[in-house]
Amino acid sequence: MQLYHLLSKIGFLKKSYAFKFLFISFLGTHIPLIGIILFVIFHGNTLSASTIIVFTLLLTLLATAITLYFLKGLMYPIELVSKALHGYQQSRMIPNLPLHYSDEAGFLMKNFQLAIEANETNLKDKQDLIYLLSHDMKNYADNPGYLAQLILEEEPAEAIVEYSQLILESTQQQKKFLQTFITLLRQEEELAEAPMADHDADIRAVLDRLQQQVKTKIKNKKLKFTITMPTDVVHFKINEDLLLRVLVNLVDNAIKFSYVSGVIDLIVSKDTISVRDYGTGFVLAEKEAIFRKFTVAGRSGTRNEASTGIGLYLCRKIIEKYQAKLIGDSEGKDKGAVFTILF
Numbered sequence: 001m002q003l004y005h006l007l008s009k010i011g012f013l014k015k016s017y018a019f020k021f022l023f024i025s026f027l028g029t030h031i032p033l034i035g036i037i038l039f040v041i042f043h044g045n046t047l048s049a050s051t052i053i054v055f056t057l058l059l060t061l062l063a064t065a066i067t068l069y070f071l072k073g074l075m076y077p078i079e080l081v082s083k084a085l086h087g088y089q090q091s092r093m094i095p096n097l098p099l100h101y102s103d104e105a106g107f108l109m110k111n112f113q114l115a116i117e118a119n120e121t122n123l124k125d126k127q128d129l130i131y132l133l134s135h136d137m138k139n140y141a142d143n144p145g146y147l148a149q150l151i152l153e154e155e156p157a158e159a160i161v162e163y164s165q166l167i168l169e170s171t172q173q174q175k176k177f178l179q180t181f182i183t184l185l186r187q188e189e190e191l192a193e194a195p196m197a198d199h200d201a202d203i204r205a206v207l208d209r210l211q212q213q214v215k216t217k218i219k220n221k222k223l224k225f226t227i228t229m230p231t232d233v234v235h236f237k238i239n240e241d242l243l244l245r246v247l248v249n250l251v252d253n254a255i256k257f258s259y260v261s262g263v264i265d266l267i268v269s270k271d272t273i274s275v276r277d278y279g280t281g282f283v284l285a286e287k288e289a290i291f292r293k294f295t296v297a298g299r300s301g302t303r304n305e306a307s308t309g310i311g312l313y314l315c316r317k318i319i320e321k322y323q324a325k326l327i328g329d330s331e332g333k334d335k336g337a338v339f340t341i342l343f
Contacts, residue, residue: 001080003073008101017104020074028067032059077105081112088116089196123192126185145171180308184293187314191321194242200235203268206244210266213244214251221303222261225251229268236273236343238322246315246326250275250339253311256301257281257337271343278336282328290328291316312339 007013007020036056084095094116097109148167151160207227218225236243247266254264254277265276279302282290289295293313300307312328319326319341330337 001076003070004077004101004105007074008103008106015102017106020103021071024067024070024074028063028070032063035059077101077109081108084112084116092193094120123189126189129185145175180294180310183308184310184314187310188317191242191314191317194239194321196239196322199237201238201240201243203234203236204229206240206247207266207268209244210247210251213248214255217252217255218264221255221258223255223258224261224263225266226263227266227268230270232270234268234270238319238324238343242318242321246318246341247273247275249311249315253277253339254279254337256305256307257299259302272340273343274338274340276336276338279334281330281333281335281337283330283332287328287330291326 004020007023013019013023036059039055039059040052080097084097087093087095095113097113098106099110099113100106101109145168148164148171151164152168156164207229211225211227214225251264251266254275258264258277258279262278265274267274267276280299291312294309295313312326316326322343325342326339327342328337328339
């Protein structure tokens, strides 16, 4: 960083990162050339041609090594941003990058620092919003329901009973939506804070935990749940807890939309994980809509199981965080569905 700092004080180099590289390259090329010329002028008559050639090669190699060393030093601002990004992804460590340089590398450091600070401010605002929704607004939403319940307890006229029941139902729906929204905000915040994976997930351990979590729902609906894995070791670079959350959600969906005594298949291959059911399926027009938050494509299960409309949205967000893809496919209504994670 010291070399970059010194070059940034030179007027014609101050505002150009590229010029700094060109300047070092120019010096690295011409200083040894000048040295060779002076050497030949003062000692050319007393030395053999082979000695001059050897001296030239040595001086050129030395100048090249020194030039490369200084050019590597000029890369330090880029390395600094890279380390800052890694630290923020892994442990949400907020960097303290310099903001006063005026070339391209300086702008990169400044913009990255400001973007991190803005993101932290947004996360804090989201936490404040979660608190507001969880406490104050939730209480306000409850009040009309309590009043409607009190009216019903007074045995009012039939018309008033009907209106009170409508108020009560509306309040319950608002409260449900508010709770879903709070859940979405909290899980998005957890996802933002989740560290990037620095090692491969133990897929067998994840699947063992998955089976424990879904076995009761599988049993209640009399479903058959099969898992197929290759004999070779499978490598997926993803946080194990988040992968488990995705798989639990996908299998829960498969359970929800499967008919009693149906089959659910989970298939692991070298670079994919698929969850397939043979239940209600969906039409082509819903292929992307089901991944939107609060999607209108959300449906009740075969036993009228509720749907929040945010599960698949969060699953895709988690998978995309690890540079993978989550896609869904179905041949149509009552032809089942398959959801595939592509690593």
